Amino acid sequence: MAAAAWIARRPVLWVGAAFLALTLNMDALAPHLGFLFPPGTRLVYSRASFPELVAAHALLTGAASLVAITLGIAAALFATRPMGRAYAGTLDRLGALAQTFPPVAVLALAVPSLGYGALPTAFALVLYGVLPVMGAGMAGLRSVPAPVLEAADGSGFSPAGRLWRIELPLAAPILFAGIRTSVTIGIGTATIGSTVGALTLGSPIIDGLSGGNPAYVLQGTVLVALFAVTVDLALAEVQRALTRRAR
């Protein structure tokens, strides 16, 4: 009973299970969905298998998120240290500017220099993903009360010790909320990478739209939505654990 309640309180488990089951069985399920679509619609996407699409999508967004998170945290740290405090405003504005660029425009501009495929997509995702991490990182680090910092200095923490033991643990819940936003947005945005030839869950959507095949569009959409929700819920679990520990 307790185990059942534990699972019921964690939607990530059953949403994740649905995502996994659908990914693995889409090819078997699709032929039975003909009644939903106009007669003659090809029902099974054939350019790549769904597990392949999910893996490619995960790899692309995972790598881009890793870079975006690293850059975002580095920028937030820089902007809140004595040497970088003067640049905090500039970084804020630069980040806001980066987000006003539509990702499609970034892709279009990146293609001439980076070519077609995963690389320009990753570039656009990184550019897009940095801002929420940087913003949340700065907000988190600034949320540490001034008396706590003064007490840490007065107790004799080194600057690095203060950052590691006091500031980062206290900033973690807010910082992690930014990471969660960044990753979730990235999973959705990655689909448009397929307009410039990256293999993602956007591929069936783009191919379906251009080829007039609603079955492909539906398959890609459902999977990418389940993917984003699963990851978001999983990160929410981590965030909850962090908040509990940081109190």
Place this chain on the structure above:
Amino acid sequence: MIRFEAVSKRFGAVSAVDEVTLDVPRGTLCALVGTSGSGKSTLLRLANRLLEADAGRILVDGTDIATLPPVELRRRMGYVIQSVGLFPHWTVARNVATVPTLLGWPAARIRDRVAELLDLVGLPAESHAHRYPDELSGGQQQRVGVARALAGDPEVLLMDEPFGAVDPPTRRGLQDSLRDIQRRTGTTILLVTHDVEEAIRLGGTFAVLHQGRLLQTGTPAQVLAHPASEEVARFFGGPLLGLNRLKALCVGDRADFTAPPPAVDGAPIAAGATLEEALARMVAEGRAQLPVRRSPDGQPGVLTLADLVRP
């Protein structure tokens, strides 16, 4: 133990501390008093190099602190601030263990030290060590703050209005604890306060600051009896300065213990009570003299209203 030699500190055009020379002997408590903006907090923060002096030297135990790494210096000095600044993500025990951990003490010694200190500040370790700061009252948090500052066996304790944010009865309890702790540990304390009563209760010397300059030093009784200037007199109550003098002196200083003891009605007042208490009793009981009993020898004496106003 701490010696300021012609120390100055400016913030832009404002001179926050202006050529202050002050000596705090080992094992004593010195209260830096003055109005807001008098430079007392700045002077305190110069002592552990949270601020750097523009001119002059500060010596701790004979060593110019400018030659010591700030981090090392601060670990040798306890630091307590009004807003406490406990680390909210750490338990009480871990907060108290801050400096010993930074100093790299072995775990067993840290554990013993934490238990000892929580006991010293009146928070039993069994019931408090594993709580988090947000589960404590303001007064309890400040006790933990004091314990944290004392944990590394500091030679010097720096306190910036440590009890300013707690209610008056709690504050008096904390002041009594601090006086007791100081007697037991022999720590040299430099304390900032704008509360005259607090400075008197803690019983050390005063250093009166005004607009960054040191106006007068001395015991509360000396300073209140002979304020060196208009500003000092104004700070110590202006027209009510006389009442503050009564707080700084005790019954034993003024009572007459010469035999034979005259017959005076009423319960005797302790020789260690303040003259303020004596006056309060005279007013409440409607009499101009009180019997006095001196401890430990039990010698009887008498205190009259005239003794209170004697210069």
